[in-house]
Amino acid sequence: MDGNKINVLFVCGMGMGTSTMAELGVKNNLNKLNIGANVQHTSLGQMESLRDWADIIVILKNLFSEITVKEGEFIIPVVNVMDGKGIAAEIEKIVDEHFPEAKG
Amino acid sequence: MNSVISFLVNDFLTVPTLLIGLLILLGYILQKAGVVKTITGTISAMVGMQLIIFGGSQFSNVFKPITTAVCDATGIQGYIMDSYAMKAASQEALGDAFGWMAYVFLIAFAVNLLLVFFGKFTKMKGVFLTGNAGTAHSQAMLWLIMANFALPSVWTIIISGILVGIYWAVSTTLAAGVVDEVTDGGGFTVGHNQQVGIWLFGRLAPKLAGKKKVDCEDMKLPGWLAIFNNNIASVAILMFVFCGLFCIPLGISGIEELSGGQHWLVYLIMVGIQFSMYMVILLQGVRMLCSELTASFQGIQQKIVPNAIPAIDVAALLPFSPNAATLGFLFCTLGTVFSMAILLLTGSSMMMLPGFTPLFFSGGPIGVVANKKGGLRAVIICCFLLGVIQTFGTCWAITQVHYASATGWSGMFDLSTVWPAVLQVLRWIGSLFGITA
Numbered sequence: 114m115d116g117n118k119i120n121v122l123f124v125c126g127m128g129m130g131t132s133t134m135a136e137l138g139v140k141n142n143l144n145k146l147n148i149g150a151n152v153q154h155t156s157l158g159q160m161e162s163l164r165d166w167a168d169i170i171v172i173l174k175n176l177f178s179e180i181t182v183k184e185g186e187f188i189i190p191v192v193n194v195m196d197g198k199g200i201a202a203e204i205e206k207i208v209d210e211h212f213p214e215a216k217g
Numbered sequence: 218m219n220s221v222i223s224f225l226v227n228d229f230l231t232v233p234t235l236l237i238g239l240l241i242l243l244g245y246i247l248q249k250a251g252v253v254k255t256i257t258g259t260i261s262a263m264v265g266m267q268l269i270i271f272g273g274s275q276f277s278n279v280f281k282p283i284t285t286a287v288c289d290a291t292g293i294q295g296y297i298m299d300s301y302a303m304k305a306a307s308q309e310a311l312g313d314a315f316g317w318m319a320y321v322f323l324i325a326f327a328v329n330l331l332l333v334f335f336g337k338f339t340k341m342k343g344v345f346l347t348g349n350a351g352t353a354h355s356q357a358m359l360w361l362i363m364a365n366f367a368l369p370s371v372w373t374i375i376i377s378g379i380l381v382g383i384y385w386a387v388s389t390t391l392a393a394g395v396v397d398e399v400t401d402g403g404g405f406t407v408g409h410n411q412q413v414g415i416w417l418f419g420r421l422a423p424k425l426a427g428k429k430k431v432d433c434e435d436m437k438l439p440g441w442l443a444i445f446n447n448n449i450a451s452v453a454i455l456m457f458v459f460c461g462l463f464c465i466p467l468g469i470s471g472i473e474e475l476s477g478g479q480h481w482l483v484y485l486i487m488v489g490i491q492f493s494m495y496m497v498i499l500l501q502g503v504r505m506l507c508s509e510l511t512a513s514f515q516g517i518q519q520k521i522v523p524n525a526i527p528a529i530d531v532a533a534l535l536p537f538s539p540n541a542a543t544l545g546f547l548f549c550t551l552g553t554v555f556s557m558a559i560l561l562l563t564g565s566s567m568m569m570l571p572g573f574t575p576l577f578f579s580g581g582p583i584g585v586v587a588n589k590k591g592g593l594r595a596v597i598i599c600c601f602l603l604g605v606i607q608t609f610g611t612c613w614a615i616t617q618v619h620y621a622s623a624t625g626w627s628g629m630f631d632l633s634t635v636w637p638a639v640l641q642v643l644r645w646i647g648s649l650f651g652i653t654a
Contacts, residue, residue: 125530125532126446126448126532126535126577126578127349127448127500127532127578128448128500128504129348129349129500129503129504129507129530130347130348130349130350130409130511130529130530130531130532130533131529131530131532131533133348133507133508133511133512133530134346134511134515134527134529134530134533137511137512137515154504154508156448156449156500157446157447157448158447158448158449158450158451158497159449159497159500173532173535173536174536174539175446175535175536175538175539175542176446178443178539179443179446179447190536191536192536192537193400193403193404193533193536193537194529194533194536195403195404195405195527195529195533196403196404
């Protein structure tokens with residue numbers, strides 16, 4: 114958390130194209146849901162360095178099997194990165210339960 | 218006044234980073250982004266650009282002594298097949314003209330939008346939004362046109378932009394059908410470096426299905442293959458292995474001469490690690506330069522052609538079929554290694570060393586498409602064939618850049634088939650007018 118905002122990290126293979134598209138779509142939809150969020154994107158190989166920063170990690174499903182989910186970590190595996198609405202809805206569920214202060 | 222113009226034209230705008238910075242600044246001002254965002258965004262894009270230049274030149278510097286030594290010993294010139302090797306080589310070849318790629322990019326995007334805007338007549342639907350691949354296309358096309366045609370610089374830029382724009386519109390529209398099928402109506406098409414390949418193998422795969430179609434997703438793959446999903450590890454391992462193999466003709470003494478006395482194995486391990494490090498620097502630079510670019514281009518697309526299909530990075534296909542992606546990578550690698558053996562056995566003066574990008578981001582997605590349309594058998598045949606086509610196609614493309622010391626070329630499907638073919642045709646046309654260089 115950063116003030117009243119949750120930190121959401123998007124992870125794809127190279128941390129450029131695909132995670133950027135997911136980030137854009139989700140950010141728009143989180144705004145519509147009134148959820149304050151900071152977003153960043155990175156590659157699987159560079160993910161560890163941002164892992165502590167992130168409250169929620171959104172990762173391509175094909176990369177999901179390679180990470181061990183730590184206690185208290187929220188990870189959303191994604192099939193369609195263009196489904197900003199669906200991903201934002203999953204984030205909303207986590208926010209409602211664990212980070213209610215992020216909803217304004 | 219003249220001295221101001223002279224400063225701008227001769228000093229300021231000949232530095233690629235400053236030219237790009239100026240264009241980004243204009244973009245922010247046009248978007249009315251606010252003072253803070255305008256200044257921070259512009260400077261961070263310029264730092265990103267500088268990281269790209271630095272990472273690219275260092276990437277080349279790791280490889281140059283190796284390829285020079287092997288060339289001296291055997292007469293074989295080595296090239297890396299990877300998008301990042303192409304970035305490194307083209308920005309080195311372009312020098313001060315590197316910044317022009319921003320003009321090419323803007324013209325290409327405008328041409329793409331125009332073709333889709335008049336989609337009723339042109340049938341074009343896809344709009345290319347992948348900033349990282351788009352900048353690479355812009356600089357590569359600029360490089361090709363400059364190397365092959367003696368034209369005034371304004372025309373070089375305009376022609377490069379038009380060609381890239383047409384490629385974006387046509388290739389993304391071609392791939393749209395099969396991508397829609399693979400993603401069950403995912404609402405996007407692919408805008409990367411292998412859309413024509415996706416279309417082609419999407420048509421070929423059903424014919425290769427065989428009697429019993431086996432879905433790759435029903436298989437259990439060995440867990441260690443997952444190592445190759447990690448870009449940092451994958452680059453280091455692949456470059457260690459292929460550079461190591463490439464150095465065999467030097468012998469241990471030759472490698473240790475190259476390393477300045479360092480143990481040969483330590484040297485080769487460090488070569489792999491360094492390639493990976495410079496790729497991380499390049500990635501960081503591209504991320505700083507392109508993230509905002511993607512956002513604003515998507516905004517423009519939604520405003521001008523809201524019904525267009527957004528064409529996005531190919532990795533978006535991989536989650537739809539993770540096993541097929543891994544198998545696609547594997548068989549594309551086998552096809553590539555097979556082709557390298559053919560190059561060696563036929564005494565070719567060129568050797569191709571595959572990088573991470575063409576194996577993983579062509580092999581993977583084509584694997585996903587082939588699996589959907591034809592199952593395991595199609596994945597094996599298509600991806601092996603893909604590796605072969607990419608390797609020999611890159612040999613073809615390398616002969617067109619007229620730059621013997623180039624670190625490499627993309628090695629992705631479209632850039633080793635469609636691109637060199639179009640250039641070949643343009644050269645024939647150009648020779649009629651006497652403008653080929």
